Amino acid sequence: MLRDTVARLIVEANYNIPTDILQALRDAVDREESPLGRRTLEQLVRNYEVAAAERRPVCQDSGVAVVMLEVGQDVHWTGGSMQEAIYDGVREGTRTGYLRWSVTGDPTRMLNRSGEETPAVIHIDVVPGSEVRILFASKGFGAENMSALKMFVPADGVPAITQFVLDTVDRAGANACPPIIVGVGIGGTFESAALLAKKAVLRPLDVRNPRADVRQLEVELLERVNELGVGPQGLGGRITALGVNIEVHPTHIAGLPVAVNLGCHSTRRISTML
Amino acid sequence: MSHVFELKCQNGISEHDLDRLRAGDSVELTGQVISVRDASAVRLAAAIREGHPLPISLEDQILYAVGPSPPKPGQIIGSAGPTTTSRMARFLPSLFKAGARAIIGKGELHGDEAAPFLSHGAVYFGAIGGLGALLAKQISSTRIVAYDDLGPEALYALQIFAFPVVVIIDRHGGNFHEIARTEWRKAR
Numbered sequence: 001m002l003r004d005t006v007a008r009l010i011v012e013a014n015y016n017i018p019t020d021i022l023q024a025l026r027d028a029v030d031r032e033e034s035p036l037g038r039r040t041l042e043q044l045v046r047n048y049e050v051a052a053a054e055r056r057p058v059c060q061d062s063g064v065a066v067v068m069l070e071v072g073q074d075v076h077w078t079g080g081s082m083q084e085a086i087y088d089g090v091r092e093g094t095r096t097g098y099l100r101w102s103v104t105g106d107p108t109r110m111l112n113r114s115g116e117e118t119p120a121v122i123h124i125d126v127v128p129g130s131e132v133r134i135l136f137a138s139k140g141f142g143a144e145n146m147s148a149l150k151m152f153v154p155a156d157g158v159p160a161i162t163q164f165v166l167d168t169v170d171r172a173g174a175n176a177c178p179p180i181i182v183g184v185g186i187g188g189t190f191e192s193a194a195l196l197a198k199k200a201v202l203r204p205l206d207v208r209n210p211r212a213d214v215r216q217l218e219v220e221l222l223e224r225v226n227e228l229g230v231g232p233q234g235l236g237g238r239i240t241a242l243g244v245n246i247e248v249h250p251t252h253i254a255g256l257p258v259a260v261n262l263g264c265h266s267t268r269r270i271s272t273m274l
Numbered sequence: 275m276s277h278v279f280e281l282k283c284q285n286g287i288s289e290h291d292l293d294r295l296r297a298g299d300s301v302e303l304t305g306q307v308i309s310v311r312d313a314s315a316v317r318l319a320a321a322i323r324e325g326h327p328l329p330i331s332l333e334d335q336i337l338y339a340v341g342p343s344p345p346k347p348g349q350i351i352g353s354a355g356p357t358t359t360s361r362m363a364r365f366l367p368s369l370f371k372a373g374a375r376a377i378i379g380k381g382e383l384h385g386d387e388a389a390p391f392l393s394h395g396a397v398y399f400g401a402i403g404g405l406g407a408l409l410a411k412q413i414s415s416t417r418i419v420a421y422d423d424l425g426p427e428a429l430y431a432l433q434i435f436a437f438p439v440v441v442i443i444d445r446h447g448g449n450f451h452e453i454a455r456t457e458w459r460k461a462r
Binding site (some may be wrong): 050054089092174233 | 284298300315340341343344345346354356357358380381382383390400402403404405406407408410414425426435437440450451453454455456457459460462
């Protein structure tokens with residue numbers, strides 16, 4: 001069941017852009033002041049309409065499969081390895097959906113090894129209850145390559161966070177395929193800040209942080225990012241990002257880890273209950 | 275917004291066309307382009323360095339930084355948008371020396387990565403990243419020329435028509451990503 005679900009999710013994620021992102025792009029067409037930027041946004045919307053209608057991958061980069069599971073603590077898996085079921089599902093969907101093998105088995109390239117789009121990156125949260133929620137994402141690497149993490153000190157505070165986000169987006173420029181989604185993870189430890197940023201970038205654009213002050217920072221950062229002038233595809237304009245999502249977690253009294261994970265305009269994600 | 279140039283590149287791109295293009299021009303390309311990607315660029319550059327014959331002549335050719343997804347039955351090609359050009363930047367001096375005159379890709383090139391365009395009189399065309407489904411419709415045929423063991427990174431000769439790009443780096447020192455950013459940035 002898990003295998004079949006994953007196989008379905010990877011195909012649907014790659015053929016259909018999330019509705020909130022498509023809506024944000026449509027809205028952006030009206031807000032973009034740059035003629036070249038507006039034309040670019042119109043083409044992106046058209047690309048997504050064609051991909052959905054003809055069931056083609058929205059982008060040739062089907063990315064790395066990222067699977068975030070929320071598993072109820074009363075759940076008991078039967079019938080084999082959960083991890084293998086996910087990998088099998090990714091391979092199956094990649095084949096049946098005519099998706100590109102975008103994973104290399106050996107990151108050092110010292111071995112010549114194709115990954116057949118696996119292994120996937122799997123994150124598991126154990127939660128109360130007996131249900132399983134899957135968030136599946138195909139993470140393209142144009143934007144992933146431009147992401148960054150920095151260990152600040154407490155006195156650096158929000159001004160440093162703000163500048164780091166702006167610098168990361170500015171440096172990414174056209175490479176991250178703007179208009180982008182900016183995921184910011186603040187706090188935790190070195191590795192958990194990065195995971196927070198990933199969760200942030202995969203959060204729907206119409207879901208805001210529950211904390212009012214963090215929500216305010218999301219709004220301010222989006223405004224600042226859109227003053228950078230990068231614009232759609234770096235061709236200049238007002239719409240550099242569609243959203244800035246922030247996730248926070250308590251951290252050490254000596255630290256302020258900040259991770260910025262960038263998502264391209266086709267940040268492919270889909271979630272379902274198993 | 276400037277008008278759209280239609281430009282033929284069946285036998286490569288001409289000196290005349292290279293000269294008249296300016297950063298920011300919108301262009302529709304029709305003719306042949308040769309795919310290049312991380313793995314195939316390594317092999318091409320090695321062949322050029324070692325003086326081996328190339329699997330296809332790069333003389334006056336336009337390269338396209340792309341690794342397409344596989345075609346469904348009945349399709350010519352799967353999704354086929356541009357990949358990030360800067361990953362290919364270190365190979366550009368060799369590829370230009372072997373005759374290539376332009377590359378289509380996405381993303382920015384600055385400083386050392388942009389310098390080979392000026393010194394070799396080459397042009398950088400930006401295609402829209404993440405436009406893979408639409409751009410595939412502007413490709414009328416594909417032929418694997420070499421390196422088919424590299425899968426999506428194999429060396430393809432692609433026939434394109436009315437393929438939409440914007441001139442990012444011209445031969446006259448213009449870099450449109452820099453020009454556009456300066457124009458649209460709001461000062462604080």
